[in-house]
Each structure stands twice: as structure tokens, then as C-alpha cells.
Amino acid sequence: MLKRLIVTAPIVLALFYSGLSHASYWNETPFQDRMLKCLSANTIPVEIFLINGVKLEGTINKFNDTHLLLNGVNQRLILSQSIAFINPTQSDCDQ
Numbered sequence: 001m002l003k004r005l006i007v008t009a010p011i012v013l014a015l016f017y018s019g020l021s022h023a024s025y026w027n028e029t030p031f032q033d034r035m036l037k038c039l040s041a042n043t044i045p046v047e048i049f050l051i052n053g054v055k056l057e058g059t060i061n062k063f064n065d066t067h068l069l070l071n072g073v074n075q076r077l078i079l080s081q082s083i084a085f086i087n088p089t090q091s092d093c094d095q
Contacts, residue, residue, distance in 0.1 A: 036063045038093035039086075046070075047087040048078065 029037075039046060040060040048056045048070060058072025068083070070076045 035093055036060060036068070039088060042092055044092055045089045047089065049082045049084045050078070050082050052082070069092070 044061045045059055049060060056070060058070045061069040061071045065078055068078045068080060070078055
């Protein structure tokens with residue numbers, strides 16, 4: 001039994017690090033993608049807090065896995081890894 005776990009552990013880690021998540025395995029859209037799609041489609045104003053403490057306000061124009069385009073006073077391209085959390089100012093996207 002222990003030998004079997006040692007053999008299969010690298011395969012599980014390889015699948016995890018290759019980007020094969022539970023959601024993509026079952027062909028469903030991850031929650032954050034559904035939420036961002038709703039926020040951008042309905043042009044709902046959001047507050048984005050970055051990990052360095054900066055607060056940005058505006059509407060989400062476009063997004064992908066690595067970046068987010070925010071329209072506000074200025075148009076900003078934000079790296080997804082720098083976002084701490086996103087706070088919608090309206091609750092139209094209850095999913």
C-alpha cells in the first residue's frame with residue numbers, strides 16, 4: 001500500500017501543477033470566472049484591493065487568467081496575482 005502511494009503521488013502533483021483543477025476536470029466554469037464575467041457584462045462598479053494595500057475603483061472591462069483590465073479614472077491593467085480581493089458595490093451577481 002505504501003509503495004502504491006509513493007508511485008501515484010508524483011502523478012497527482014503533476015496534474016495539480018499542470019493546471020488540471022477539479023473545476024476544469026468536470027467541465028464547469030470556476031466561480032471566480034462566473035463572477036468576473038457577470039461583473040464585466042453588467043458593468044458593476046467594484047473596489048479592488050491589492051496585496052500592497054492599494055485600493056482601486058472602477059468597472060472590469062476584460063479579464064483572463066493572468067490579467068484584469070479596470071476602467072476607472074484611468075484604465076489600468078492589473079496582474080491577477082497582485083489582487084487581494086474584489087468588492088462589488090452592488091449585489092447583482094448573486095451566484
